Amino acid sequence: MFRVNRQLFRHFFTTGLKGISHDDVMSEICKLIDIHDVLSIQITGKDCIVTLKNPETKDRLATQGTPLRDRSIKLYEVESSITHVTIKDMPYEKTIATFALRCLGHARSDCEQYKQETEKKELGSYGPEIFKGRQDSTNNIYTDEGDEEYISSDNANCEKETMCVLLGASNLFFKEMELFSGFIAKAILIFIVTYVFWRLWKFANKYKEWRKVTSQTSVIGPLHPLWGSLHKFKDLAEFMTLVREIISKERSKVVGYWFMFFFPEFNVVHPDSVRILMKSSEPKAIGCGGFYRMMKSWLGDGLLISSGKKWERNRRLITPAFHFGILKPYVDIYNSSTDKFLDNLKGFAQTSKPVDIFPLVSLETLDTILRCAFSYEGNIQTKGIKHPYVAAVNRLANFLAERWLKPWLYWDTIYYMTPKGREYRKICQYVHDFSEGVIRERQQTFLTDGPPTSRHLDFLDILLTAKDDNEIGLSFEDIRAEVDTFLFEGHDTTASAISWAIYHLGKHQKEQEIIYSELSELLNDKKQVSWENLQIMPKLTAFIKESMRMVAPVPNVQRQLTSPITIDNVTIPAGVVVDMGIYMLHHHPDVWPDNDVFRPERFLQEDIAERHPYSFLPFAAGSRNCIGQNFAMDEIKVVLARLIQRYKVFLVPDHKYEIKPELVMRSKYGINITVEERK
Ligand code: HEM
Incomplete structure (x- = not known):
């Protein structure tokens, strides 16, 4: 159940991320790195992977405490900025996704590390301390390898809290789904019953018409109520x-x-x-x-x-x-x-x-x-x-x-x-x-x-x-x-x-x-x-x-x-x-x-x-x-x-x-x- 909830949450989270454009991400990245150093930006489920042209920049960021994955960096700032994203043209998904994202923001605000980050951010400073507590992490907090999520030990508590709130969100989602599926089941049932009655009614009308016609022609009879004429002959x-x-x-x-x-x-x-x-x-x-x-x-x-x-x-x-x-x-x-x-x-x-x-x-x-x-x-x-x-x-x-x-x-x-x-x-x-x-x-x-x-x-x-x-x-x-x-x-x-x-x-x-x-x-x-x-x-x-x-x-x-x-x-x-x-x-x-x-x-x-x-x-x-x-x-x-x-x-x-x-x-x-x- 936990796993299913988690996957569901991931789905909506992913849907939410679709609302971020490369420009949004670029503006965040520019605050960290010289834009000329960026080779490509790729937004997947919940990662924003920036690939750098120059390995030296990577080393510089590493010393600043940014978690690294080979030649790429992971930007938590971008992730937190998701809380401001609104999704258009998807009314149903929007409610769920926005809710989940807000919860994410809420969990982060309870988390010491998040508070620090937010304070610094509000002050407009992006010093190496921002990433304190994450700098030892060689694993990313979220990776998409297989279906598993690995939570780094340093961030485990904070992320667990986040996950709990998220689970609450997905449970609520399930309730909504139950209500919704109940409605669908009723609608399908009504449709089937109506269809069957409609077919019977059509058959009854046709039957009357057929009977009328056979009463006007010569017929192999007398007709049996079940077998029709079949009881009168056994082969062609x-x-x-x-x-x-x-x-x-x-x-x-x-x-x-x-x-x-x-x-x-x-x-x-x-x-x-x-x-x-x-x-x-x-x-x-x-x-x-x-x-x-x-x-x-x-x-x-x-x-x-x-x-x-x-x-x-x-x-x-x-x-x-x-x-x-x-x-x-x-x-x-x-x-x-x-x-x-x-x-x-x-x-x-x-x-x-x-x-x-x-x-x-x-x-x-x-x-x-x-x-x-x-x-x-x-x-x-x-x-x-x-x-x-x-x-x-x-x-x-x-x-x-x-x-x-x-x-x-x-x-x-x-x-x-x-x-x-x-x-x-x-x-x-x-x-x-x-x-x-x-x-x-x-x-x-x-x-x-x-x-x-x-x-x-x-x-x-x-x-x-x-x-x-x-x-x-x-x-x-x-x-x-x-x-x-x-x-x-x-x-x-x-x-x-x-x-x-x-x-x-x-x-x-x-x-x-x-x-x-x-x-x-x-x-x-x-x-x-x-x-x-x-x-x-x-x-x-x-x-x-x-x-x-x-x-x-x-x-x-x-x-x-x-x-x-x-x-x-x-x-x-x-x-x-x-x-x-x-x-x-x-x-x-x-x-x-x-x-x-x-x-x-x-x-x-x-x-x-x-x-x-x-x-x-x-x-x-x-x-x-x-x-x-x-x-x-x-x-x-x-x-x-x-x-x-x-x-x-x-x-x-x-x-x-x-x-x-x-x-x-x-x-x-x-x-x-x-x-x-x-x-
Ligand atoms: C004494 C010999 C044959 C008799 C009594 C016979 C009789 C018939 C009859 C009654 C039909 C109409 C079927 C229908 O309306 O459903 C028919 C159609 C047909 N027959 Fe023959 N047939 C004979 C030989 C052949 C031979 C030798 C061929 C081919 C070499 C042939 C090819 C066809 C084909 C292809 C049709 C369908 C035609 C169409 O619907 O355009 N029949 N045949």
């Missing part, structure tokens, strides 16, 4: 089935649901309502509960998630990477990746053993995106049926889907405390390490060989060299976010589309043969599919589209309203999350008669013209549509054409084929098929 597949049931019963354009009692959400499921949302350019849902917010620790602020100026700038920078001149040479890569994929199926064809096609296709799409976008030759497909990156992305998507249905885990801090949250972070780390490895390898090549001259500029080249109008390029973090986004978007979505198309090939043997004839005519015995071939495969293209209608590779996208939006005569307030249920849209009975029937003819020219432009949106629409849609369509066509050309595909009897909606549409029990080599 059941959720989608429920929404589809409501749509077919009520012909709804918007369906509402509550994740517990505090999180309402709406799903636009009809082209009319979808058009309003997609045209609105509302940002991705990154507020509390928004799906994209949960993805942020994985995909960063990449193109998929970012919004505003950052998104605009990056989209502009990246768009050239999808120019058809860049995409054209990729067809060779699609072909060579497909070669490996088909070779991997050879063993299964020979044994007629069933194979879950999803992981094999995922390897093919990962291989393709790594080679096209990153010129990365990792022999991905030859390293086994499951690559750790594919498995990691699978797991992350799985965790996200689970978390979405547990609103109490929406807060990152809470989620990361759970075992799954911790595992999620670990996997994210692995995924980031993987993408950083890809980037660093390329940076190294850039350093040694410069930008590529012999091959096309790929996506990563563009990221590393892109500059905006202000000649500013992307930061490493930005590049990594884009690489993570493209690695995920570029392989998982396409894998889902191809895998479900293969499922439909197996299910609809007649369609398979129709496409086989189209390809036989087009390709003859040619094994490779060319860029030109891709433009003239109407039956295969219609088949792929119908497959994406039946099972949308990306089943759902989300936006968060920044201003109220009126959809189907209902005004949804700002702040609310609104989904575009692509899977539900593709099955809306008012748009798609016999929506559960697989009929590729729907996508032949004459049908398309009559349909609502917002009725088929596997790649979304508006400014945030899929940047990689042409890339994806070309790759899907090459893989399927080559597969059909070489193998016949069959489903496995008695195997259960069920959708498992996550970020992309997966399969609950795997897409098991058998293949037979065509003669």
